Amino acid sequence: MEAGGEQLSLAAVRDQLIREEDSIVFALIERAKRPRNAPAYSSASGGRGQSLAEFFVREAEALYAKAGHYQKPEDVPFFPQDLLPPLFPTKDLPKVLHPSASSVCVNDAIWKMYFDELLPLFTADGDDGNYSETVALDFACLQALSRRIHCGKYVAEVKFKDAPQDYSPPIHAKDSNALMNLLTFKAVEEKVKRRVEKKARIFGQNVILEDSVDNQDVEFKVDPNVLSKLYDLWVMPLTKDVEVEYLLHRLD
């Protein structure tokens, strides 16, 4: 990532997080093209007891790994077992994080949140039979969410470097609550929520050539409130979980 360049700065991390918001909004809008399509998530139909969604993510991650993915701290597979090494040359990226970064992963929580909580909030009831397209779009959502949340490793590193005197005592005391308090800025979080809501309004509108006189009745492809809620309940808390987990081992 850019933020993972040799000059890890708060500005670079912030820019990446803001750009990831666009990717998340785009991915959700694309997934919302299709209805729920429940058969894609049932392990009863085919595939040795796994659902099509699980099969697809596993196989897609195996392909991504062969192509050289999962070298960066924010790219974390959901199914890390049995991934093969890259078949193509990869470029060495500067290491800017503490080595413990590689073990920090909240993908199990992201998986559960996405399928159990988020999906019903922004997809219509129904089954249009487009299962393969549906799970490919799910994979894009999962990847975007996971990448954004695991960028918390960079956030934590920048914040630690900026004020080691504040972070070191709770790290030594293994005091997760104190770390969480140090990492929480309510005003910033409110701003992020408003921004992703605005992005859902802008990116999810039906663009027509004529300037509409009455913009009151605009329909959005994904309810902007869902984006705000997603960030409030899950993206920001899980990012902070990543930050705390990283910091707890920062002085190992």
Added chain:
Amino acid sequence: MEAGGEQLSLAAVRDQLIREEDSIVFALIERAKRPRNAPAYSSASGGRGQSLAEFFVREAEALYAKAGHYQKPEDVPFFPQDLLPPLFPTKDLPKVLHPSASSVCVNDAIWKMYFDELLPLFTADGDDGNYSETVALDFACLQALSRRIHCGKYVAEVKFKDAPQDYSPPIHAKDSNALMNLLTFKAVEEKVKRRVEKKARIFGQNVILEDSVDNQDVEFKVDPNVLSKLYDLWVMPLTKDVEVEYLLHRLD
């Protein structure tokens, strides 16, 4: 596709084409996150004489096929050889097109256009080492473009059904030029170009919370003119090639 439902109508086809525009703009904006990354397209590095891009698309299409993709007339693989049948149950979709639809494919032209012409127009020079991410984003662009262009099969069917008396003589005469003339509506094409340009402006802006007083200096993630050019030079002509090809066999 929705337009491929039992009531194939011009309105449904038109709605799908407009929705595909959003997908194409999103995909290009996402690819533009990364610079050119030329090593991803070189067959010199690894992978049995194929580039990482070709390897990735081949393997991704193999996975999509196993997941049940490529059942619909607008979903056409770039590498149809050796694709396996679906491992999961698929839903039968109503057949609304003439059987010859399945042999209509302009993916070779799309592939060449994308890598030789389009990519240099909307990606920055440079190499940031993110090759696997880059080719995955390329695959999303290729898929979106191919789907949009092969929707021409539905366009042609709707237009034929609407005026068989106009289309039958040139079909019997195998007169591609006459068909192309029947299918060309300059005013509509101008409108489409202006709409995709507008979409690139709206979806590719950097959204900030504060309403900007001066909107003159806005930077876009993909130059809106590139979208207009893409549609003008390639998407609409290739869609019409699909339409002509389909119609030439419509009365077989």
